[in-house]
Amino acid sequence: MKYAYYPGCSSESSASAYDVTSRTVASALGLEMEEIKDWNCCGATEYFSIDHLPAYSLIARNLALIDPQETPQVVAPCSACYVNLKKTDENMAKYGQLNADVNEALAAGNLSYVPGTVKTRHLLDVIVNDVDPDVMASKVVKPLTGLTLVPYYGCYIGRPEGSFDDVENPQTMDRLLEGLGATVPDYSLKSSCCGGHMTQIGTDVAMGILRRLIDLADRLGADAMVVPCPMCQLNLDVYQSYVNKAFGASYKMPIVYFTQMMGLAFGMDPAELRFEEGVVPVKSMLEKWRTPVSSTKKRKVRDKKALPMPQALPD
Amino acid sequence: MTLDPNSVYAKITSELPGGDKLRTCLQCGMCGGSCPSGEDMDHTPRKLFAMIAAGQDREVLRSNTFWYCVSCYLCTVRCPQEIPITDIMYHLKHQAIEKGLYTTDAVDFSQTFVGLVENYGRAFEFGLATQFYLTHHPLGGLKMGPMALAMMSRGRLNLRPTRIKAIRQLKNILNRAKEIGAGS
Ligand code: SF4
Ligand code: SF4
Numbered sequence: 120m121k122y123a124y125y126p127g128c129s130s131e132s133s134a135s136a137y138d139v140t141s142r143t144v145a146s147a148l149g150l151e152m153e154e155i156k157d158w159n160c161c162g163a164t165e166y167f168s169i170d171h172l173p174a175y176s177l178i179a180r181n182l183a184l185i186d187p188q189e190t191p192q193v194v195a196p197c198s199a200c201y202v203n204l205k206k207t208d209e210n211m212a213k214y215g216q217l218n219a220d221v222n223e224a225l226a227a228g229n230l231s232y233v234p235g236t237v238k239t240r241h242l243l244d245v246i247v248n249d250v251d252p253d254v255m256a257s258k259v260v261k262p263l264t265g266l267t268l269v270p271y272y273g274c275y276i277g278r279p280e281g282s283f284d285d286v287e288n289p290q291t292m293d294r295l296l297e298g299l300g301a302t303v304p305d306y307s308l309k310s311s312c313c314g315g316h317m318t319q320i321g322t323d324v325a326m327g328i329l330r331r332l333i334d335l336a337d338r339l340g341a342d343a344m345v346v347p348c349p350m351c352q353l354n355l356d357v358y359q360s361y362v363n364k365a366f367g368a369s370y371k372m373p374i375v376y377f378t379q380m381m382g383l384a385f386g387m388d389p390a391e392l393r394f395e396e397g398v399v400p401v402k403s404m405l406e407k408w409r410t411p412v413s414s415t416k417k418r419k420v421r422d423k424k425a426l427p428m429p430q431a432l433p434d
Numbered sequence: 435m436t437l438d439p440n441s442v443y444a445k446i447t448s449e450l451p452g453g454d455k456l457r458t459c460l461q462c463g464m465c466g467g468s469c470p471s472g473e474d475m476d477h478t479p480r481k482l483f484a485m486i487a488a489g490q491d492r493e494v495l496r497s498n499t500f501w502y503c504v505s506c507y508l509c510t511v512r513c514p515q516e517i518p519i520t521d522i523m524y525h526l527k528h529q530a531i532e533k534g535l536y537t538t539d540a541v542d543f544s545q546t547f548v549g550l551v552e553n554y555g556r557a558f559e560f561g562l563a564t565q566f567y568l569t570h571h572p573l574g575g576l577k578m579g580p581m582a583l584a585m586m587s588r589g590r591l592n593l594r595p596t597r598i599k600a601i602r603q604l605k606n607i608l609n610r611a612k613e614i615g616a617g618s
Contacts, residue, residue: 129557131596157599159598165544167505168524169544172611216451220614227610274508278508279507312506320543357584
């Protein structure tokens with residue numbers, strides 16, 4: 120199937136690594152994605168607080184630009200874009216007045232949109248749920264064996280209301296990374312918020328939120344945190360040195376996109392996967408990945424002087 | 435009881451899609467207990483909703499609660515009454531701006547962001563950072579310097595904004611939406 124693709128504004132600057140690797144990985148999996156022509160910003164988390172009707176109309180223009188006959192689904196790699204597109208479509212379907220108002224505004228630009236005709240999907244959803252598992256498995260030529268990867272989903276996967284994954288304990292990326300050969304610990308903060316725009320306007324609030332996230336990943340022995348959202352990546356990566364400064368810590372946690380890790384496992388050249396765009400260096404993670412894991416793990420031998428373990432009585 | 439149509443309560447229940455569900459709040463506290471910014475807020479969302487129902491509009495709009503909201507939707511997915519709490523937080527920001535009752539940078543940030551989007555059709559991170567910090571935080575801008583530098587050296591900050599082709603069309607749509615919103 121062919122999808123409409125909504126790159127989102129961060130694809131043009133801060134998250135170009137995500138955009139590039141999303142397109143590469145999707146085409147390797149045979150997913151056809153056509154960029155919406157002349158798409159506009161989704162307003163992120165800002166426009167709704169100024170005025171909700173222009174905010175909905177701004178988002179709806181993107182949906183109106185899609186021909187549902189040709190591409191009945193739109194894919195967004197950014198979780199904030201995903202939530203905004205999805206919420207607009209669903210609320211227009213749910214609230215008649217909103218639908219009428221938004222369409223009246225769209226008419227001023229000779230556009231219209233019938234709610235429900237274009238389904239919004241997150242890239243993570245499409246990659247994990249639309250690709251045949253056998254095809255996926257066949258692509259993994261350089262598995263991520265030996266790497267411990269913490270899946271951090273951020274708050275928008277599965278919200279505001281039910282979608283492809285659980286609202287509090289999502290599993291999609293866990294399964295994906297395990298399929299790529301990585302060790303995936305149970306990360307209890309996986310759907311907590313990254314602080315969103317708080318890094319810009321309320322730095323002290325944001326620093327506490329970010330530290331909690333990085334610290335737990337660090338204690339779980341993560342070689343990297345893997346994210347499906349440019350906002351999460353930016354906050355955790357670019358502001359990590361600020362967190363270190365604020366708390367006298369020395370975290371060096373690489374923050375990578377799941378598409379970059381897929382590229383690695385698919386045998387693509389790491390140089391093409393734009394890892395160097397990360398502020399926290401990924402060098403040690405890549406080195407660890409290149410070092411073969413010895414298959415003869417030493418078994419732990421019990422200390423002879425230890426007390427005997429309790430045993431069940433024979434019948 | 436007749437309700438002042440300009441009260442915070444009336445505006446939420448009449449203007450916001452789904453806002454009328456606020457009437458069904460049980461005061462259970464699930465929202466406040468779930469909120470990642472809860473400890474920094476003057477009032478939890480639950481308390482704020484009680485204040486709204488009691489008509490304490492001035493205190494409500496002067497509260498920092500909604501400015502500390504990071505729009506994560508956790509309260510919304512947990513609320514037993516399916517009240518669109520995050521949207522109510524957005525709407526309270528809107529009401530506070532409308533009445534000029536705010537004491538926060540968040541407004542400047544949002545307005546700078548929206549201003550750029552209305553003129554270009556795309557967000558422009560570099561323009562946002564420079565405009566926001568130069569006009570509001572010359573010193574904060576300096577503190578943010580290392581971050582901007584780190585991003586720029588990695589090619590992650592575009593120095594030139596992209597303008598969509600149909601910017602006229604977008605402006606017409608947004609202007610019409612504003613008119614409808616204003617009740618014309
Ligand atoms: S969770 Fe819902 S019902 Fe409970 S206090 Fe908050 S808004 Fe009210
Ligand atoms: S959406 Fe806002 S109010 Fe609700 S839990 Fe998240 S930060 Fe708190």
